[in-house]
Amino acid sequence: MKGALLAAMLCVVPVLAGAQVQHDYLPGREKVVPHVSGDEQFSNTYRYWKDADAVRKSKAAGLQSRDVNFKDFRWLEKSFDGEAKVDMGREVFHRKAKNGKSCASCHGENGEKLKGVYAKLPKYNAKAGRVVTGPTQVKLCAKANLDEDWPENTKNNSLLDLYVASLSDGVPVAVDVSKGPMKEAFEKGRDLYFRRTGHFHFACASCHTGVATTSFLRGQRPSTFFGDAAQYPIYHFPYRLPGDDVEDIFTLQHQIRSCQMLSRMLPGEEGSPSMTAIEVFLKATSNGYPMSIPTQQYNMSTDYLKKEAGN
Amino acid sequence: MANSIRGRAEINADGVTHIRLLINHPMALERRDAGGQVIAAHFIEEIKASHNNEVVFQGLWGQAVSQNPYLSFQLLGAKKGDRVTIGWRDNKGESDNAEVTIS
Numbered sequence: 067m068k069g070a071l072l073a074a075m076l077c078v079v080p081v082l083a084g085a086q087v088q089h090d091y092l093p094g095r096e097k098v099v100p101h102v103s104g105d106e107q108f109s110n111t112y113r114y115w116k117d118a119d120a121v122r123k124s125k126a127a128g129l130q131s132r133d134v135n136f137k138d139f140r141w142l143e144k145s146f147d148g149e150a151k152v153d154m155g156r157e158v159f160h161r162k163a164k165n166g167k168s169c170a171s172c173h174g175e176n177g178e179k180l181k182g183v184y185a186k187l188p189k190y191n192a193k194a195g196r197v198v199t200g201p202t203q204v205k206l207c208a209k210a211n212l213d214e215d216w217p218e219n220t221k222n223n224s225l226l227d228l229y230v231a232s233l234s235d236g237v238p239v240a241v242d243v244s245k246g247p248m249k250e251a252f253e254k255g256r257d258l259y260f261r262r263t264g265h266f267h268f269a270c271a272s273c274h275t276g277v278a279t280t281s282f283l284r285g286q287r288p289s290t291f292f293g294d295a296a297q298y299p300i301y302h303f304p305y306r307l308p309g310d311d312v313e314d315i316f317t318l319q320h321q322i323r324s325c326q327m328l329s330r331m332l333p334g335e336e337g338s339p340s341m342t343a344i345e346v347f348l349k350a351t352s353n354g355y356p357m358s359i360p361t362q363q364y365n366m367s368t369d370y371l372k373k374e375a376g377n
Numbered sequence: 378m379a380n381s382i383r384g385r386a387e388i389n390a391d392g393v394t395h396i397r398l399l400i401n402h403p404m405a406l407e408r409r410d411a412g413g414q415v416i417a418a419h420f421i422e423e424i425k426a427s428h429n430n431e432v433v434f435q436g437l438w439g440q441a442v443s444q445n446p447y448l449s450f451q452l453l454g455a456k457k458g459d460r461v462t463i464g465w466r467d468n469k470g471e472s473d474n475a476e477v478t479i480s
Contacts, residue, residue, distance in 0.1 A: 146385060147447065150399055 090262040092271040098256055100243050100350035105292035109279055111135040115293070117356065132280045136287040137294075139363075148228075148301030148360025151315055155229025158222050163212035169226065172211065177233045184234035185357050188346050190247045197251045199345045200227045200299075201317050202337040218336040219320055221312040228299045228315055232359045239296050239357060241350040248346060251339075255347030258340060259291070264331030270344075273329070295348040296355040302363040316363065318345050382463055384477035386452075394452040394479050396426070396461060404444045417469075424448070424465040428455055455479055 097107040105112045114124040115137035124134050131138050159169045159177060173179045188199040194206055201218040204226045208214040216223040243252035259270045272278065273288040281288070298318040306313040307324055316324065319336040322344050326333040334341040381401040388394045400421070407418035418440050426434035434450050452461070457479055464474035 146383075146397055147399055150383060150401065150445065 090267070090269075091257070092260045092262065092269045092275065094271060094275050095256055095260045098347075098351065100241070100252060101353045102239075102292045102351065102355040104351060105135070105290050108275055108290045108292070109135045111137075111280075112292070118358075131287065132282075135280055136289040139287070143362070144358070145301040145360045145362035147303060147314075148362055151225065151228055151301060152232045152360055155225040155227075155232070158225045159229050163214050165213055167212055169207075169212070177230060180230050181233045182237045184231040185237040185239050186241060188241065188248075188251070188342055188349060196339060197247050197342050197346060199317075199319055199337060199342050200230065201319055202342070204230070205337070219311065219317070219323075224299065224312050224315045224317055224320070227317050228360065231299055231357065234357045235359045236356050238354050239349060239352045241346065241353055243346065243350045251343040251346040252350050254340070255343035255345070258344050259347055264326075264329065266330045268329045268331065270325065291348055291351055293352050293355045295345075295352040296357045297359065297361045299359070300363050301360045305363075318348060322348075381473045382465070382475035384461075384463060384475060386461055386477045386479040388455065388457055388479050392453065394455045394461075395449065396452060396477065397449040398447070398463060398477075400424075400446050400448065400465060402445065402465075402467065404440075404442055404446060406440050419467065419469055421446070421465045421467045424463070426450070427462045427464075428452060428459060433461070 094108070098104060099107075102116075103112055111134055113120065114129060114134040115121050121134060121138050125138060156176070159173075160175075162168045170177070184200060187203065188197050190196070191198045191203065191206070194202075198206065201223050204223050205216055205218060208216045208223075208226075214222070216226075241248070243249050259274075262269045262272070270291075273283060274291050278288050279290050295318055298316065298321060300316050300321070301314055302316040303314045305316070307320075307327070317336075319341055322341060323333045323336060334344075383399045383401075384396065386394055386396045402421055403419055404421065405416075405419045408416050410416055420440050420442065421438050424434075424436040424438065425432055433452055436448070438446075455461070459479045461477045461479065462474060463477065464472060466472040
């Protein structure tokens with residue numbers, strides 16, 4: 067009886083599958099270019115924060131945080147507490163697995179051979195046959211070479227992701243999305259970013275483009291997407307989402323998931339193709355921006371309050 | 378530089394030195410395990426900072442201070458290049474110390 071009902075339902079589906087799902091997109095997709103200077107088409111504040119020097123000059127000239135698209139928060143100071151996490155990552159990197167090898171066995175003491183690599187991630191992994199982000203690359207490498215099980219968003223994986231990223235500190239992001247699977251991922255990620263979804267019918271772009279940026283929204287300070295990926299993985303104290311295995315480290319995959327949860331969207335699985343596509347989009351639109359690891363999300367200094375009060 | 382204490386000491390234009398420390402320590406509460414046995418607390422009892430052989434900061438801590446404590450304080454009357462010595466001692470008798478140079 068149940069089988070017959072199921073069969074009847076399955077017969078109906080092919081008819082519906084022919085209909086195209088209509089998506090709602092926020093405007094602006096066509097203005098996106100895979101370089102951080104593309105922000106000129108969005109907030110038009112790029113010249114005030116294009117590097118740490120420009121940020122310092124803007125603040126000295128009296129510009130408030132909202133005038134520099136809130137890009138000042140993570141640039142004026144490296145995270146002191148974040149360094150402790152980088153040290154923990156260094157420890158994991160050099161720790162020997164049961165088969166006697168460690169990450170350092172192939173990648174060199176103190177990650178010698180991995181310097182600058184994170185600035186070029188995500189990229190197409192030929193062995194895996196798809197585009198992968200940092201955490202997924204760590205997972206694949208650890209399984210293949212150390213026989214360790216370190217899925218995305220677990221303690222060892224996130225610590226290693228932070229450590230490897232710290233080896234690219236200061237290197238400008240350089241993700242190539244000009245052709246092939248990377249180009250497809252970039253365009254898919256861009257579309258996902260501007261597509262409304264979930265309970266609130268928000269898109270990522272709802273808060274990260276337009277009037278919401280340069281404003282205070284629910285006590286936070288959304289910024290356009292250009293440039294921010296260069297600071298991930300980020301030290302986000304104090305923060306722990308339900309089910310987290312390690313506190314205070316936010317990889318970019320984790321950040322996307324966190325944002326999705328907060329805006330009532332169905333959160334993606336870290337490392338999945340669509341989440342990877344969003345990360346490709348975010349990283350590529352930060353091309354040219356120097357990486358800065360470890361930085362702290364929401365700089366704990368409250369100097370900006372004194373400034374805005376007119377003191 | 379000792380293993381458990383990470384520190385920064387920076388002097389500003391007004392002559393005030395800001396010292397920030399991050400200490401690696403479990404700072405565990407007294408608790409019971411699954412079988413009901415008591416696991417003793419393990420926390421830093423005393424922390425001292427000295428400059429020019431004079432104690433400039435002393436903290437008497439208890440279980441309430443949480444894991445990997447962050448401590449910051451300000452110091453007057455120091456100058457660039459001076460050294461500040463920090464030492465802690467916990468309730469199990471372990472201790473550690475480190476030196477931070479003011480920059």
